Amino acid sequence: xxxxxxxxxxxxxxxxxxxxxxxxxxxxxxxxxxxxxxxxxxxxxxxxxxxxxxxxxxxxxxxxxxxxxxxxxxxxxxxxxxxxxxxxxxxxxxxxxxxxxxxxxxxx
Amino acid sequence: xxxxxxxxxxxxxxxxxxxxxxxxxxxxxxxxxxxxxxxxxxxxxxxxxxxxxxxxxxxxxxxxxxxxxxxxxxxxxxxxxxxxxxxxxxxxxxxxxxxxxxxxxxxxxxxxxx
Numbered sequence: 001x002x003x004x005x006x007x008x009x010x011x012x013x014x015x016x017x018x019x020x021x022x023x024x025x026x027x028x029x030x031x032x033x034x035x036x037x038x039x040x041x042x043x044x045x046x047x048x049x050x051x052x053x054x055x056x057x058x059x060x061x062x063x064x065x066x067x068x069x070x071x072x073x074x075x076x077x078x079x080x081x082x083x084x085x086x087x088x089x090x091x092x093x094x095x096x097x098x099x100x101x102x103x104x105x106x107x108x
Numbered sequence: 109x110x111x112x113x114x115x116x117x118x119x120x121x122x123x124x125x126x127x128x129x130x131x132x133x134x135x136x137x138x139x140x141x142x143x144x145x146x147x148x149x150x151x152x153x154x155x156x157x158x159x160x161x162x163x164x165x166x167x168x169x170x171x172x173x174x175x176x177x178x179x180x181x182x183x184x185x186x187x188x189x190x191x192x193x194x195x196x197x198x199x200x201x202x203x204x205x206x207x208x209x210x211x212x213x214x215x216x217x218x219x220x221x222x
Contacts, residue, residue, distance in 0.1 A: 031208045041197060043213040050208075086151070088211075094139070094163065096211060098151045 001091035002027050006099035013077045013106045021072040021102045023087035030090065032063050032070045037084040037101070046072070046085075077106045110134075114200050114214035122222050126188040129217045131200030132181055141211065142175055142185050143199040151199075157183065190221045 003026035013019055023032065031050040037043050047054050047061040049070065054061050058078075063070040074081055084101040091097035113132040121127055133140045142154040155165040160177045168175070172191070177183040187194055201213045 033210060035213075041218070042215050043199060043201075045210045045212055048210040090208065094156055094158075095153055100150060 001095070002029065002089050002097045004087060004089055004097050004099035006085075006087060006102050008102060009100065011102055011104045013074075013081075013104065015077060015079060015106055015108050017077050017106075018073070018075045019077065019104070021074070021085055021104075023070045023072070023099055025068050025070075025089045028065060028068060030065070032065075033088045033096065034061055034070070034072050035086040035088065036081075037086065038080075039083055043086075074104070077104075079106045079108055082106045112200055112202050112212055112214035114198075114217055116217060117215060118218045118220075120220045120222065121190060123191055124189045125221075126186065127190045127194075127219060127221075129185040129198050129200075129219070131183045131185070131214060133183070133200070133202030134212055135181070137202035137204050137212075139203045139205070140177060140183050141201040141203075142183070143201065143213075145197045145199060145216070154185070192221045195219055195221045 005024045007022050033048050034046040035043050036046050049061045049063045051063050051065045058075045060073045082105050084103050086098050086101045088096040088098045115130045140157045144152045154167045155175045157177045175185045197216045197218050199213050199216045201211045203209045203211045
């Protein structure tokens with residue numbers, strides 16, 4: 001099945017800073033999803049992004065399927081952005097393969 | 109929409125007891141997934157249902173685990189008997205049509221087996 005690698009594993013930001021998280025996958029994918037797990041453990045679907053760029057407030061994501069990577073941008077970070085960010089691609093028709101996650105800590 | 113609803117949010121019980129976790133998927137979603145999250149193994153897919161039918165339970169760790177979906181709006185994951193190594197956060201997720209649609213997760217059940 002598809003392998004998903006995320007970088008960096010950890011990120012510490014000062015409030016207001018911008019950052020980029022990266023997800024590489026081992027094979028071509030026809031969809032990619034980004035999730036945020038907040039400090040309370042909730043897993044929120046941020047983006048479903050098979051290709052191109054999407055924006056949601058201060059977050060945006062870009063997937064370049066032909067080059068097998070996706071980027072998540074956080075602009076003007078806030079403490080509420082803290083948590084773990086996962087990307088996931090389809091391992092097969094029904095199973096998602098999750099990366100190990102990037103732990104983001106935003107300091108006030 | 110109310111989102112995926114799981115109960116209970118927390119469960120603490122003693123080894124050997126039966127544990128039942130519950131999930132209500134988003135209305136109209138055809139697919140329901142049960143995941144387990146641990147520090148060691150990350151997120152693991154245990155089983156998934158399509159139109160209430162279990163399709164793949166290869167991720168279920170042992171015969172002590174069972175899952176049912178008696179109707180489109182309710183599913184259970186049961187562990188009997190429970191063991192300390194079953195301690196984890198269990199998530200239910202649902203999606204419309206296939207994995208090529210966004211999966212939406214419930215808030216999870218944090219299970220502690222003493």
